[in-house]
Amino acid sequence: MNEMAPPKTERAAALKGLGTSRKRVEDARFTQGKGNYVDDIKMAGMLFGDFVRSPYAHARVKSIDTEKALAVPGVHAILTAADLEPLGLHWMPTLAGDKQMVLADGKVLFQGQEVAFVVADDRYAAADAVELVVVDYEELPVVVDPFKAQEEDAPVLREDIADQKEGAHGPRRHHNHIFTWEQGDKDATEAVISEADVVAEEMVYYHRTHPCPLETCGCVASMDKVNGKLTVWGTFQAPHAVRTVASLISGIAEHNIRIVSPDIGGGFGNKVGVYPGYICSIVASIVTGVPVKWVEDRMENLMATAFARDYWMKGRISATKDGRITGLWAHVTADHGAFDACADPTKFPAGFFNICTGSYDIPTAYLSVDGVYTNKAPGGVAYRCSFRVTEAAYLIERMIEILAIELDMDAAELRAKNFIKKEQFPYQSALGWEYDSGDYHTAWDKALKAVDYPGLRKQQAERLEAFKRGETRKLMGIGLTHFTEIVGAGPVKNCDILGLGMFDSCEIRIHPTGSAIARLGTISQGQGHATTFAQILATEIGIPADDITLEEGDTDTAPYGLGTYGSRSTPVAGAATAMAGRKIRAKAQMIAAYLLEVHDDDVEWDVDRFAVKGAPERFKTMKDIAFASYNQAIPGIEPGLEAVSYYDPPNMTYPFGAYICVLDIDVDSGEVDIRSFYALDDCGTRINPMIIEGQVHGGLTEALAIAMAQEITYDDLGNMKNATLMDFYLPTSWETPHYTTDHTETPSPHHPIGAKGVGESPNVGGVPCFSNAVHDAFKSFGLKQSHMPHDHWRIWKIAHDLGLHG
Amino acid sequence: MELQDEITISASRDKVYAALNDPEVLKQCIPGCEELIKHSDTELEAKVLLKIGPVKARFSGNVTLDPGNAPDGFSLKGEGNGGVAGFARGGADVELTEQGSQTVLRYTAKADIGGKLAQLGSRLVTSTSRKLASSFFKNFENLMESAEKA
Numbered sequence: 040m041n042e043m044a045p046p047k048t049e050r051a052a053a054l055k056g057l058g059t060s061r062k063r064v065e066d067a068r069f070t071q072g073k074g075n076y077v078d079d080i081k082m083a084g085m086l087f088g089d090f091v092r093s094p095y096a097h098a099r100v101k102s103i104d105t106e107k108a109l110a111v112p113g114v115h116a117i118l119t120a121a122d123l124e125p126l127g128l129h130w131m132p133t134l135a136g137d138k139q140m141v142l143a144d145g146k147v148l149f150q151g152q153e154v155a156f157v158v159a160d161d162r163y164a165a166a167d168a169v170e171l172v173v174v175d176y177e178e179l180p181v182v183v184d185p186f187k188a189q190e191e192d193a194p195v196l197r198e199d200i201a202d203q204k205e206g207a208h209g210p211r212r213h214h215n216h217i218f219t220w221e222q223g224d225k226d227a228t229e230a231v232i233s234e235a236d237v238v239a240e241e242m243v244y245y246h247r248t249h250p251c252p253l254e255t256c257g258c259v260a261s262m263d264k265v266n267g268k269l270t271v272w273g274t275f276q277a278p279h280a281v282r283t284v285a286s287l288i289s290g291i292a293e294h295n296i297r298i299v300s301p302d303i304g305g306g307f308g309n310k311v312g313v314y315p316g317y318i319c320s321i322v323a324s325i326v327t328g329v330p331v332k333w334v335e336d337r338m339e340n341l342m343a344t345a346f347a348r349d350y351w352m353k354g355r356i357s358a359t360k361d362g363r364i365t366g367l368w369a370h371v372t373a374d375h376g377a378f379d380a381c382a383d384p385t386k387f388p389a390g391f392f393n394i395c396t397g398s399y400d401i402p403t404a405y406l407s408v409d410g411v412y413t414n415k416a417p418g419g420v421a422y423r424c425s426f427r428v429t430e431a432a433y434l435i436e437r438m439i440e441i442l443a444i445e446l447d448m449d450a451a452e453l454r455a456k457n458f459i460k461k462e463q464f465p466y467q468s469a470l471g472w473e474y475d476s477g478d479y480h481t482a483w484d485k486a487l488k489a490v491d492y493p494g495l496r497k498q499q500a501e502r503l504e505a506f507k508r509g510e511t512r513k514l515m516g517i518g519l520t521h522f523t524e525i526v527g528a529g530p531v532k533n534c535d536i537l538g539l540g541m542f543d544s545c546e547i548r549i550h551p552t553g554s555a556i557a558r559l560g561t562i563s564q565g566q567g568h569a570t571t572f573a574q575i576l577a578t579e580i581g582i583p584a585d586d587i588t589l590e591e592g593d594t595d596t597a598p599y600g601l602g603t604y605g606s607r608s609t610p611v612a613g614a615a616t617a618m619a620g621r622k623i624r625a626k627a628q629m630i631a632a633y634l635l636e637v638h639d640d641d642v643e644w645d646v647d648r649f650a651v652k653g654a655p656e657r658f659k660t661m662k663d664i665a666f667a668s669y670n671q672a673i674p675g676i677e678p679g680l681e682a683v684s685y686y687d688p689p690n691m692t693y694p695f696g697a698y699i700c701v702l703d704i705d706v707d708s709g710e711v712d713i714r715s716f717y718a719l720d721d722c723g724t725r726i727n728p729m730i731i732e733g734q735v736h737g738g739l740t741e742a743l744a745i746a747m748a749q750e751i752t753y754d755d756l757g758n759m760k761n762a763t764l765m766d767f768y769l770p771t772s773w774e775t776p777h778y779t780t781d782h783t784e785t786p787s788p789h790h791p792i793g794a795k796g797v798g799e800s801p802n803v804g805g806v807p808c809f810s811n812a813v814h815d816a817f818k819s820f821g822l823k824q825s826h827m828p829h830d831h832w833r834i835w836k837i838a839h840d841l842g843l844h845g
Numbered sequence: 846m847e848l849q850d851e852i853t854i855s856a857s858r859d860k861v862y863a864a865l866n867d868p869e870v871l872k873q874c875i876p877g878c879e880e881l882i883k884h885s886d887t888e889l890e891a892k893v894l895l896k897i898g899p900v901k902a903r904f905s906g907n908v909t910l911d912p913g914n915a916p917d918g919f920s921l922k923g924e925g926n927g928g929v930a931g932f933a934r935g936g937a938d939v940e941l942t943e944q945g946s947q948t949v950l951r952y953t954a955k956a957d958i959g960g961k962l963a964q965l966g967s968r969l970v971t972s973t974s975r976k977l978a979s980s981f982f983k984n985f986e987n988l989m990e991s992a993e994k995a
Contacts, residue, residue, distance in 0.1 A: 091929070092929075094930075094931045094932055094960025095932075096959075150959070150960070169929060170928055170929050173928075338961075338964065338965075342964070756957055756959050758959050758960070758964060759964060760964065760967055762964035762965065766964075
């Protein structure tokens with residue numbers, strides 16, 4: 040006879056399951072310097088690799104002389120394209136169906152491109168030798184502007200494919216053109232817009248920037264020639280995909296490759312790509328027979344591994360006189376740099392940019408995207424957003440503001456008038472998506488009320504009058520944004536990367552004493568997976584989160600999955616975790632029924648145990664069941680308590696949010712004071728409110744950086760001008776404003792626990808919100824569009840050009 | 846990047862012109878110049894140690910003179926390669942005007958830089974270049990004046 044069980048609520052609280060603000064289990068080691076990052080890995084005899092990089096943005100490589108460099112004490116080998124060519128590794132496939140030089144093959148196409156790889160005893164000897172490699176370059180004309188790149192007489196950048204009329208995504212119409220991607224109904228949209236009462240048209244540029252994780256990219260490659268096994272520890276956001284791709288490229292059997300992602304110090308998309316450093320380290324380890332480490336320095340990271348954005352977006356939006364939106368037309372000139380190395384699902388060369396109808400019920404829409412080569416670094420990754428979703432959100436949220444000006448209507452009212460209504464979900468968008476769930480009006484009303492929106496507009500009007508009377512030099516701006524994301528890629532039927540389906544996985548093993556280990560196909564880069572996934576599981580299987588170890592990132596032990604980016608971990612691997620948990624529970628139910636000597640259907644789940652229906656005092660806890668599963672002979676049930684789930688999501692998830700920023704601008708200095716920032720996020724079921732708040736704070740701060748000052752720029756010679764943190768803006772606590780977070784909760788109908796993902800929402804919504812606030816401050820002086828980032832100089836310039844400096 | 850300045854030198858125009866074409870004089874005046882070889886009247890080869898911000902590099906390069914306008918002035922073009930530090934190229938127009946026993950030297954120089962030099966030193970390049978140019982002409986002025994006195 041069992042003792043009386045403690046009350047349900049008490050037992051549920053002890054699990055620290057769904058909805059608990061459980062402290063992050065990762066933080067103990069991170070805050071005490073006990074993390075284990077790639078650069079912490081040290082192996083006997085390990086060598087260090089370092090790149091000779093091109094100072095030119097476009098040049099022919101006439102010769103490479105390594106003689107003096109090889110004479111430097113401690114230098115073991117220097118690889119050039121000529122050494123990689125016999126292995127077929129001087130070029131590598133990109134994630135976007137293009138190919139990229141591993142080491143300069145006859146020419147260089149961007150500043151910082153990898154030319155030779157020096158392998159030495161340590162990074163100091165390698166750096167000495169790098170200086171002594173003599174490369175004879177012949178300069179070629181440089182083009183860094185994607186529009187000039189498409190002119191008839193523009194220099195031919197990619198000589199390797201100059202004659203190819205067909206690319207990975209259809210026809211190419213110019214030697215620097217990569218693809219054209221079209222969605223929606225062109226004729227219908229153009230007809231709607233030409234007949235519309237009101238049309239707003241604008242070119243909106245989302246500038247090039249960089250994810251700039253604190254830890255740069257790197258790896259340690261170790262080829263064990265005795266047993267033929269290659270192990271690579273690296274900063275990989277998708278370790279399993281790296282293993283498969285490495286096997287396909289190198290010809291090494293997949294079971295002989297082990298990829299390990301140890302702790303990762305931030306990824307933000309930068310660590311999704313495959314970089315020459317990985318290939319060169321692997322080859323160098325095979326050549327030298329010892330482990331080889333390669334770790335980028337900050338300049339190399341900003342200069343050569345994946346950038347983000349660089350979208351020139353032309354938008355046209357039409358509406359009736361009373362503000363009902365009738366159509367959206369958009370064309371994007373996408374600057375991809377020297378190689379198309381975007382990290383998008385293969386069938387989507389511009390990612391999910393076709394979410395650009397946003398939160399609005401726009402009946403007719405058309406989108407076309409042209410990808411273009413320039414003499415800039417390759418990349419185009421999703422920097423804290425799902426694939427090209429932040430670009431899409433920026434376009435629609437700017438177009439709404441500009442349309443509001445044309446209509447002479449309040450932008451909040453215009454939004455509310457056009458939101459997709461709650462009863463319209465699941466909603467089929469004009470550009471092809473099925474939005475799973477949403478309740479935009481409720482969120483919007485809550486946000487407007489929380490900030491006293493009418494009161495703010497009144498204050499703004501008073502400030503404007505005072506400004507006109509010469510009593511102040513500060514203008515007030517109110518930034519509004521209502522964004523809808525598309526995350527959780529994705530259903531295998533339309534989402535794959537290089538043919539690898541974008542499902543994900545979880546494998547659970549319950550130990551005899553009732554604790555557990557769970558392994559996932561994803562990899563945390565700071566998101567706190569070990570904390571949150573244990574919480575999902577705690578609720579599903581009734582074992583306290585504190586008793587569940589989470590492991591990710593080792594391809595020899597973790598189940599196959601496509602990794603962590605695009606807010607896919609919770610929607611996909613989180614779903615797999617719940618489903619695997621349910622399999623455990625199904626077996627536990629049979630065991631409990633046997634132990635309680637009743638039929639399977641006569642026991643019911645009760646937080647952390649199975650109890651006999653109608654007799655709650657007769658129960659078996661998960662602890663009892665776990666022990667019995669291993670140690671008691673149960674007829675018809677095999678020993679042990681394990682489960683694995685591979686989850687192919689039926690749809691993407693669509694988190695949304697309502698953000699409002701209030702700021703004051705000094706028109707004479709261009710300085711901005713962020714007075715308040717209110718962020719309401721609806722990410723469906725909330726797993727850990729504290730982690731959500733942390734994610735929102737972090738994402739908003741990155742959004743602040745991007746909107747206000749962070750950029751990657753090039754001069755006409757192709758020099759990248761933001762290669763250090765002196766010239767590339769990373770906000771510190773000093774520049775970071777206070778944020779107010781809030782939420783509504785609209786669960787995803789197709790996700791097992793209703794969760795949608797949140798890590799990237801604040802970046803997607805934050806950037807347009809900050810930018811709209813800046814524009815709003817100058818709206819009454821006639822400003823329609825001024826490109827980001829809104830640094831002090833550019834804001835001063837807006838004021839100056841509007842004649843506000845007298 | 847463009848630089849412009851003028852200085853007055855206490856020497857005749859012919860002397861100033863001749864000195865500007867004398868590799869020995871130039872070597873003494875160019876800051877950080879380690880080697881200057883004259884291949885012909887119009888072609889020089891130089892090795893210069895330069896420090897701009899955090900970048901210190903030995904540049905080797907060629908300079909071509911165009912004396913078409915002698916002795917009223919001349920122009921020059923040059924390019925240098927600093928290996929991993931990057932590269933620089935540019936040109937200058939020098940105009941010499943007699944003013945009594947003195948000569949007024951006006952110059953306009955243009956330069957493009959690339960590589961690490963441009964990335965790390967971009968905010969320092971213009972000020973450093975100005976400093977280098979002014980110290981060149983200061984050295985030149987001093988040298989000419991001490992030659993006059995001697």
